[in-house]
Amino acid sequence: xxxxxxxxxxxxxxxxxxxxxxxxxxxxxxxxxxxxxxxxxxxxxxxxxxxxxxxxxxxxxxxxxxxxxxxxxxxxxxxxxxxxxxxxxxxxxxxxxxxxxxxxxxxxxxxxxxxxxxxxxxxxxxxxxxxxxxxxxxxxxxxxxxxxxxxxxxxxxxxxxxxxxxxxxxxxxxxxxxxxxxxxxxxxxxxxxxxxxxxxxxxxxxxxxxxxxxxxxxxxxxxxxxxxxxxxxxxxxxxxxxxxxxxxxxxxxxxxxxxxxxxxxxxxxxxxxxxxxxxxxxxxxxxxxxxxxxxxxxxxxxxxxxxxxxxxxxxxxxxxxxxxxxxxxxxxxxxxxxxxxxxxxxxxx
Amino acid sequence: xxxxxxxxxxxxxxxxxxxxxxxxxxxxxxxxxxxxxxxxxxxxxxxxxxxxxxxxxxxxxxxxxxxxxxxxxxxxxxxxxxxxxxxxxxxxxxxxxxxxxxxxxxxxxxxxxxxxxxxxxxxxxxxxxxxxxxxxxxxxxxxxxxxxxxxxxxxxxxxxxxxxxxxxxxxxxxxxxxxxxxxxxxxxxxxxxxxxxxxxxxxxxxxxxxxxxxxxxxxxxxxxxxxxxxxxxxxxxxxxxxxxxxxxxxxxxxxxxxxxxxxxxxxxxxxxxxxxxxxxxxxxxxxxxxxxxxxxxxxxxxxxxxxxxxxxxxxxxxxxxxxxxxxxxxxxxxxxxxxxxxxxxxxxx
Numbered sequence: 136x137x138x139x140x141x142x143x144x145x146x147x148x149x150x151x152x153x154x155x156x157x158x159x160x161x162x163x164x165x166x167x168x169x170x171x172x173x174x175x176x177x178x179x180x181x182x183x184x185x186x187x188x189x190x191x192x193x194x195x196x197x198x199x200x201x202x203x204x205x206x207x208x209x210x211x212x213x214x215x216x217x218x219x220x221x222x223x224x225x226x227x228x229x230x231x232x233x234x235x236x237x238x239x240x241x242x243x244x245x246x247x248x249x250x251x252x253x254x255x256x257x258x259x260x261x262x263x264x265x266x267x268x269x270x271x272x273x274x275x276x277x278x279x280x281x282x283x284x285x286x287x288x289x290x291x292x293x294x295x296x297x298x299x300x301x302x303x304x305x306x307x308x309x310x311x312x313x314x315x316x317x318x319x320x321x322x323x324x325x326x327x328x329x330x331x332x333x334x335x336x337x338x339x340x341x342x343x344x345x346x347x348x349x350x351x352x353x354x355x356x357x358x359x360x361x362x363x364x365x366x367x368x369x370x371x372x373x374x375x376x377x378x379x380x381x382x383x384x385x386x387x388x389x390x391x392x393x394x395x396x397x398x399x400x401x402x403x404x405x406x407x408x409x410x411x412x413x414x415x416x417x418x419x420x421x422x423x424x425x426x427x428x429x430x431x432x433x434x435x436x437x438x439x440x441x442x443x444x445x446x447x448x449x450x451x452x453x454x455x456x457x458x459x460x461x462x463x464x465x466x467x468x469x470x471x472x473x474x475x476x477x478x479x480x481x482x483x484x
Numbered sequence: 485x486x487x488x489x490x491x492x493x494x495x496x497x498x499x500x501x502x503x504x505x506x507x508x509x510x511x512x513x514x515x516x517x518x519x520x521x522x523x524x525x526x527x528x529x530x531x532x533x534x535x536x537x538x539x540x541x542x543x544x545x546x547x548x549x550x551x552x553x554x555x556x557x558x559x560x561x562x563x564x565x566x567x568x569x570x571x572x573x574x575x576x577x578x579x580x581x582x583x584x585x586x587x588x589x590x591x592x593x594x595x596x597x598x599x600x601x602x603x604x605x606x607x608x609x610x611x612x613x614x615x616x617x618x619x620x621x622x623x624x625x626x627x628x629x630x631x632x633x634x635x636x637x638x639x640x641x642x643x644x645x646x647x648x649x650x651x652x653x654x655x656x657x658x659x660x661x662x663x664x665x666x667x668x669x670x671x672x673x674x675x676x677x678x679x680x681x682x683x684x685x686x687x688x689x690x691x692x693x694x695x696x697x698x699x700x701x702x703x704x705x706x707x708x709x710x711x712x713x714x715x716x717x718x719x720x721x722x723x724x725x726x727x728x729x730x731x732x733x734x735x736x737x738x739x740x741x742x743x744x745x746x747x748x749x750x751x752x753x754x755x756x757x758x759x760x761x762x763x764x765x766x767x768x769x770x771x772x773x774x775x776x777x778x779x780x781x782x783x784x785x786x787x788x789x790x791x792x793x794x795x796x797x798x799x800x801x802x803x804x805x806x807x808x809x810x811x812x813x814x815x816x817x818x819x820x821x822x823x824x825x826x827x828x829x830x831x832x833x
Binding site: 143148150152154158159190192194196197200201204215217218220222224227228234238242243248250251278284285286310313314316463465468472474476 | 507536556559570571592603813818820
C-alpha cells in the first residue's frame, strides 16, 4: 500500500471540536488551575528556554505573529493573529494554532488549535501573576473589556485565587450582557457596571482586556487607588496601550520578557530603560513581588511563547490517555530516508 | 449541532498522500516547470515582499526554522527542520509543512505538507537561477550528493533547461544507486561516477547538495574550470559550507536574500561586505547575470521564504479545481465572535 502513511508520518491533531471535548472532560476550572501550575513550573525554569521576541508581520488591519521557543528537548511555536476589525465582520479578533516538535529530530509531535487554548493560557497566566502580586484576600475583580477573553479571565481568578465577585464594564453593553449570561452558574457574583469607574469600585484586581489597535486610555490615574493589582492584557502590540502613563509611574511594573514587552506592552510609553521586574524572578524568589498592602502592582502582560509552550505540553500530556485527537499525515516518511523521490514515484502505482 | 464547525472554521489541509496525488495529477516535470515560473513571477516583484531572515532554533543535532513572508495580501510561512543525523535513524533530514493566511483577517487559508513541496521548490529555484546564469546550451549536470533532493534537482534542470545527462557522485555508493534507479525512464542519461572530480567532467552545471552540518570541501578550486555554473544548495546554515573559498574568489556570486545568505550560505566564509548580486535583480534586468562563456557563476542558494510562498500559492491555486485535500477544523469560530466562551460552554451539551 504505497499510499498508506507510516506511523512516523502521522502526528496528533487537536481540532477545535476535540479541544472543547478535552476542556469539558477535564473541567474548565480544573484545567485553568492545572494550566496555571504548568505555566508556573516553566517560569521556574525560565533560564532553560531559548527566548526571542515574537516575529510579527504588521499590516494596516492587524498583525500575524509566530511565537517560537524551546527548552532544548521540545520546540514549540504558536501562530496567532490580532485583527481588531474582524469582530465587525463576524470573525474572531484572535485565532491561533500551535505545534510541538522534538528538538533532537525536528519532527513535529503535536498540532493543535490554539484559539481556545490561548484564551485559557492567557487567563492562567493572569492568575499566576495575580497569585504572586495581588493584595492578599482580594475577592473582587473588575473586568474592563468583556470580549472573547473575559469569562476565561474571571474563572481563572476564581479557580486559582478564590475571587468571589466580578464587576463588568464594556463600551458595548451587549458584550457585558453576553459575559454576565455566560458566567451564570459559575458561583461568581457578577455585577454589570455602567462605567469603568463604577466597575473598579472595591476591586482588588483590575483586569483590562480591550482590543482597539491604538493608544487608548481605559484607565486614568485618578481611577486607581492604593493597593490594587492591575492585570493589563489588552495592550499587546506596538501602538496599542490601555493605561495612562501616570498610572505606570505610581505602580511597580512586572513583565514576562522585557525585550518583547518594551515593544508591545504598556511600557512602550516609557523610556527603554524604564525599570521593570521580570515575573519569573518573583516566582523563584530572586526579586520582590508585592511589598506592602498600599503598593500598586501592574502585570504588563503581552503574552510570551513560554506560556504557549507550557499549554501545548499540557495538552500533549492529556492526549496520552485520551482520544481527543485525530492523526494527520503531515510528514513525508519514506522507508529509506534518502528516497523521498522513490516514495513519490511509487505512489503513482 | 453545537459541535459541527462552521465553514469559517475549516481550512484545506494537503496531506503527504494528497500532495503525491497532486504531483502525479499535474505530472512531475510539468509541475517543476510551473513552479519555476511561479517562483520567478514572485522574484520579479521582490520589493513587494515583507522580508526577514528565517527564525532559527539551533541545537547540537540540527535546526528548526520558521520562514515567514507576506506580499501584503497573503501571508505565508514554512516550518522546516534540518537534522543531518536523522538519516542514520531512518528519519528524513528535512521535513516541512507550510501555511497561507489572509493578511486582512489573519485567518489561515491553507495548511500543507511541505517535505515534498520543498524538494520541488528547491529544484525549481535551482532551475530558475540556472536559466539566468548557466552557460548557454549546457546539456550536462554533475550532481554531487545523491540524497533526497537529487532526483528533483535533475528533473527540474531537464524540464526547464533541457539538460540531457546527469553525472552522479555521493560518498555513499548506495545513494548514487538509488538516484540512478529512480531516474530510469526519465530520458536522462545517468552516469554514476566514482569521485566528485569524475562527475564534474564536461558538466556545464555543477550542483552540490550534501547534508553534513559542518564546514566541508566538496569542491576544491582546481576542480572547477572556466564557464561552469555552480548551484550550491547544501551549504544552508551557519557552520555548513561545501565549497573551498578559493572557488568563490574566482566566481561571481548570486544570492537570494543577502542578510540571510551571509549567515547561512557559502559566503559565510567571506567578509560581511563580500560582493554578491541579488538574483531577483538579474531576473528583472537591474543587474548583469552571466557576462561571458568563461565566467564561473555561483548560485549560493540557502532557500528563502518567498520561494515557499510561491509554492504554497501555486498549490492553493491547484486545489480550487481538485479534491486533493481534506478540511480540518483548526479555527474556533463562534457565531458571535466575542462569544468564544459561549461556544465552548454550549459544546458541553
